[in-house]
Amino acid sequence: MNKDPNEPLLEGHEADGIKELDNNLPRWWVWLFNITIIFSVIYMAYYHVLGKGNLQIAEYELEKSAGDRIKAESVAKFEATIGTLTPSKDQSVLSQGLQTYTTLCAPCHRPDGGGLVGPNLCDDYWIHGSNYVDNVKTIINGIPEKGMLTWRGVLKPNEIQAVASYIYTFRGTTPPSPKPREDQAPASTGPSPFE
Numbered sequence: 001m002n003k004d005p006n007e008p009l010l011e012g013h014e015a016d017g018i019k020e021l022d023n024n025l026p027r028w029w030v031w032l033f034n035i036t037i038i039f040s041v042i043y044m045a046y047y048h049v050l051g052k053g054n055l056q057i058a059e060y061e062l063e064k065s066a067g068d069r070i071k072a073e074s075v076a077k078f079e080a081t082i083g084t085l086t087p088s089k090d091q092s093v094l095s096q097g098l099q100t101y102t103t104l105c106a107p108c109h110r111p112d113g114g115g116l117v118g119p120n121l122c123d124d125y126w127i128h129g130s131n132y133v134d135n136v137k138t139i140i141n142g143i144p145e146k147g148m149l150t151w152r153g154v155l156k157p158n159e160i161q162a163v164a165s166y167i168y169t170f171r172g173t174t175p176p177s178p179k180p181r182e183d184q185a186p187a188s189t190g191p192s193p194f195e
């Protein structure tokens with residue numbers, strides 16, 4: 001080492017005129033560095049050696065099951081009140097229903113409700129019951145063996161009510177070339193909530 005006695009911090013080597021200055025690191029920096037080492041030892045022991053903490057996947061599963069529980073509770077609450085539901089006439093609900101219908105239902109029931117794969121939703125003939133509550137139940141449970149999907153867990157309760165309210169507005173309309181009636185059960189003659 002060929003140190004310069006007037007510049008004790010200067011290291012003795014040099015490359016292309018660049019010299020190294022041997023400064024002490026600031027105390028705060030050294031402590032920060034030490035703390036990260038201490039932290040890593042504690043972290044390693046806690047999560048990997050003792051296995052006390054939840055790793056990412058376990059944490060994810062935990063949060064997901066908490067979320068699923070909340071969802072199941074709200075669906076159960078909704079299903080308990082189904083019998084008392086009536087179709088909404090609220091424009092914002094109906095336009096939300098229209099949106100859901102257009103994206104999810106129209107491919108099978110046609111945009112005008114005339115029926116395609118799924119039956120006509122405009123006429124007086126229903127396979128699974130004609131009143132609003134029947135429709136809500138059909139939408140929730142689906143008829144998987146006949147090709148009607150179940151929307152439980154896919155649509156939120158308020159979305160199911162909105163789309164059921166929307167298809168209620170098809171009643172009595174006469175779209176061109178509708179699918180012929182598929183059942184002999186005429187619509188119930190109870191009072192329409194729209195009257």
Ligand code: HEC
Nearest residue numbers: 104105108117118119126127128129135138143146147148
């Ligand atoms: C993959 C095609 C398909 C999609 C998508 C679909 N449906 Fe259906 N839907 C059907 C079929 C098929 C039936 C008839 C089931 C049967 O014959 O029992 C049906 C039946 C129904 C019924 C009962 C009709 C009756 O006569 O009782 C309602 C109400 C209904 N669907 C609403 C909806 C709504 C609302 C959506 C969108 C959220 C939807 N469907 C999406 C195929 C579909």
